[in-house]
Amino acid sequence: MAAAKYKSAKTKRFVNNTIVHVSLAILAFIWVFPIVWVVLTSFRAEKGSYVSTFLPRSYTLDNYIKLFTDTSILNFPRMFMNTLIIAFFSCLIATFYTLAVSYCLSRLKFKLRKPYMNMAMILGLFPGFMSMVAVYFILKAAGLTEGNLIRVALILCYSGGAGLGFQIAKGFFDTIPYAVDEAAILDGCTKWQVFTKVTLPLSKPIIVYTVLTAFMAPWLDFIFAKVICRANSDQYTIAIGLWKMLEKEYIDSWYTSFAAGAVLISIPIAILFLCMQKYYVDGVSGAVKG
Amino acid sequence: MGKRRTVLLMVGVLAAVSLAGCGGASGEKTGAKEKVRLMVWSPSEDQSKDSGQWLQNSCEDFAELHPEWDITFVYGIADEATAANQVAQDPVASADVFMYANDTLTIMTDANALAKFGGKYREEIETTNSPEVLESLVKDGDLYGVPFTTNTWFMYYDKSVFSEEDIKNLDTMLEKGTVSLPFTNSWYLPSFYIGNGCTLFGDGTDESQGVDFGGEKAAEVTDYLIDLAANPNFEIDADGSGLAGLRDGSINAIFSGSWDANAVKEALGENMGAAALPTYTLNGQKKQMTAYAGSKAIGVNPYSKNMVAAVELAVYLGSADAQRTHYELRNVIPCNTELLEEEDIAADSLVSAQNDTFNRTSILQPFVAKMNNCWVPVENMGKGIRNGSVTHENSLQQTEDMNEAMNSDGI
Numbered sequence: 001m002a003a004a005k006y007k008s009a010k011t012k013r014f015v016n017n018t019i020v021h022v023s024l025a026i027l028a029f030i031w032v033f034p035i036v037w038v039v040l041t042s043f044r045a046e047k048g049s050y051v052s053t054f055l056p057r058s059y060t061l062d063n064y065i066k067l068f069t070d071t072s073i074l075n076f077p078r079m080f081m082n083t084l085i086i087a088f089f090s091c092l093i094a095t096f097y098t099l100a101v102s103y104c105l106s107r108l109k110f111k112l113r114k115p116y117m118n119m120a121m122i123l124g125l126f127p128g129f130m131s132m133v134a135v136y137f138i139l140k141a142a143g144l145t146e147g148n149l150i151r152v153a154l155i156l157c158y159s160g161g162a163g164l165g166f167q168i169a170k171g172f173f174d175t176i177p178y179a180v181d182e183a184a185i186l187d188g189c190t191k192w193q194v195f196t197k198v199t200l201p202l203s204k205p206i207i208v209y210t211v212l213t214a215f216m217a218p219w220l221d222f223i224f225a226k227v228i229c230r231a232n233s234d235q236y237t238i239a240i241g242l243w244k245m246l247e248k249e250y251i252d253s254w255y256t257s258f259a260a261g262a263v264l265i266s267i268p269i270a271i272l273f274l275c276m277q278k279y280y281v282d283g284v285s286g287a288v289k290g
Numbered sequence: 291m292g293k294r295r296t297v298l299l300m301v302g303v304l305a306a307v308s309l310a311g312c313g314g315a316s317g318e319k320t321g322a323k324e325k326v327r328l329m330v331w332s333p334s335e336d337q338s339k340d341s342g343q344w345l346q347n348s349c350e351d352f353a354e355l356h357p358e359w360d361i362t363f364v365y366g367i368a369d370e371a372t373a374a375n376q377v378a379q380d381p382v383a384s385a386d387v388f389m390y391a392n393d394t395l396t397i398m399t400d401a402n403a404l405a406k407f408g409g410k411y412r413e414e415i416e417t418t419n420s421p422e423v424l425e426s427l428v429k430d431g432d433l434y435g436v437p438f439t440t441n442t443w444f445m446y447y448d449k450s451v452f453s454e455e456d457i458k459n460l461d462t463m464l465e466k467g468t469v470s471l472p473f474t475n476s477w478y479l480p481s482f483y484i485g486n487g488c489t490l491f492g493d494g495t496d497e498s499q500g501v502d503f504g505g506e507k508a509a510e511v512t513d514y515l516i517d518l519a520a521n522p523n524f525e526i527d528a529d530g531s532g533l534a535g536l537r538d539g540s541i542n543a544i545f546s547g548s549w550d551a552n553a554v555k556e557a558l559g560e561n562m563g564a565a566a567l568p569t570y571t572l573n574g575q576k577k578q579m580t581a582y583a584g585s586k587a588i589g590v591n592p593y594s595k596n597m598v599a600a601v602e603l604a605v606y607l608g609s610a611d612a613q614r615t616h617y618e619l620r621n622v623i624p625c626n627t628e629l630l631e632e633e634d635i636a637a638d639s640l641v642s643a644q645n646d647t648f649n650r651t652s653i654l655q656p657f658v659a660k661m662n663n664c665w666v667p668v669e670n671m672g673k674g675i676r677n678g679s680v681t682h683e684n685s686l687q688q689t690e691d692m693n694e695a696m697n698s699d700g701i
Contacts, residue, residue: 049530072338231366
């Protein structure tokens with residue numbers, strides 16, 4: 001009797017688990033499907049943008065080789081380096097801006113605090129590309145739209161507005177008890193030391209989050225790069241290059257290499273995430289001591 | 291005392307800077323040669339080593355022809371379709387000489403970013419180009435560029451499937467093999483309507499006359515298109531499926547332009563044929579499919595600091611010599627009338643297909659502002675026929691709706 005009951009509970013659990021796992025497997029398949037397709041396409045040997053079969057008939061590495069060797073029309077290695085440089089420096093500057101602004105708004109009491117937060121809220125409601133042409137003319141007046149200075153211009157574009165995106169980091173800083181700060185100040189810390197020696201070490205998860213978003217924005221942006229680079233092909237970023245590959249003159253011969261490029265641009269983001277993930281977990285598990 | 295000296299020094303520096311500024315603007319003279327800086331934009335293939343660096347070579351040839359100038363060329367990348375937007379965004383910081391597709395002409399004239407050609411230059415351009423090509427670059431009587439190629443679409447077919455006689459009529463072709471057309475693309479689909487007497491803005495320039503894609507003549511075409519889409523030997527070409535079909539042999543004819551020439555050559559080899567558009571049979575009568583056509587031209591920036599050199603360079607890049615090397619290096623189909631008579635070029639089926647289409651089976655694609663309203667309704671008609679929402683029962687109403695949408699400014 002008891003055995004039968006036990007068995008039925010086991011069966012029930014088995015049935016439940018099966019249903020859950022099957023539905024999860026279906027969802028996972030749906031989510032991963034497009035990515036698998038892009039990866040498969042990047043190894044496809046048949047040319048052209050359209051194929052009648054889902055799986056390529058034959059596989060090759062030529063699409064990747066072409067990206068790095070056929071540089072006369074679309075210079076992918078240079079675009080990759082351009083984007084990497086721009087994204088790296090934008091990421092450093094933007095992360096600092098965001099964290100510093102968040103800290104100030106969370107910990108310092110000053111008159112402009114409320115008005116600043118309201119202003120940031122309202123400015124944040126407007127899409128960034130609304131000011132695109134104005135930004136272009138300001139950068140041109142500063143002489144930043146020619147040659148290698150375009151990189152500086154793009155770094156400025158991507159990091160300049162970072163101070164407005166403080167909400168999430170500020171929310172996190174607010175959860176750190178003020179008593180920790182007070183203790184540090186009693187021990188003789190300046191505000192800067194409180195920020196760097198107390199608040200930041202306690203905020204790894206939010207730093208990781210900020211770094212990731214600050215890196216991804218310039219890495220994936222198309223519209224600002226297009227407006228500011230204009231005809232300077234030596235300054236093109238990957239987004240512009242990938243877009244060019246899909247124009248009607250190139251699409252037939254570049255489509256599979258486009259997929260290869262799409263796979264390659266996901267690599268730095270993946271590496272960044274994998275490196276940061278450890279700290280992310282550490283930060284979450286090592287709860288803030290009150 | 292110290293203060294006054296600083297002020298004097300500053301005035302001196304300012305004066306020197308402003309004088310240097312003047313010198314730069316008017317072009318410094320070194321000996322007898324005038325220093326000229328010309329910025330030139332073109333598509334990247336024109337500058338790539340693999341396709342012979344047409345632009346660099348042509349510019350150097352130009353410099354040799356003009357020993358009176360010491361020219362520094364600065365090259366940039368802007369393809370014909372998007373150059374207009376780049377130039378209109380900021381003409382002052384744009385190239386002196388650039389290439390553009392004629393349907394983007396008004397973008398630049400609206401921004402006052404395109405120079406007019408006049409005097410001896412205009413005469414020279416007029417003597418070496420057909421009136422149809424010139425017409426594509428004229429707005430309110432002014433000529434805005436040097437044409438270097440025509441821009442339209444025509445038919446590629448497999449010679450082993452279709453004979454010279456077959457390709458004159460689309461319906462004959464459909465009996466012998468599979469034909470594919472970008473049915474849901476509004477650059478291609480209107481060819482059937484225009485073939486049956488539908489018109490856009492009168493002769494294409496009179497905005498007030500509006501679009502006439504309605505009535506019995508248009509509804510007949512819609513009925514024909516419904517049957518065409520249902521024909522098992524007809525495939526709708528989308529996302530490159532036509533070209534893929536040519537490769538694996540499931541499709542025997544596609545409609546596309548010179549940009550696909552190399553891919554088609556690779557797919558069909560010796561059997562590659564190119565021809566102007568066929569007729570189609572509507573209620574027993576033969577109607578000519580009629581494409582939109584335009585041209586690509588070399589434009590000059592009105593803000594150029596070296597206007598004479600810029601205009602001379604534009605005319606040179608559009609000259610017979612430059613068009614010939616452009617054709618040899620990159621298969622860019624020439625439009626210079628003298629060049630077209632030369633034997634080897636006249637014998638090229640690609641050249642004759644494109645120019646035949648341009649001269650005989652096309653209308654000039656209108657570039658009036660209201661043309662912008664004409665793309666989406668036609669595309670929707672193609673999609674409606676494909677997914678079955680446009681049927682023989684409602685074709686008249688659907689056609690009228692399309693016509694109304696093409697004539698309205700609403701989104």
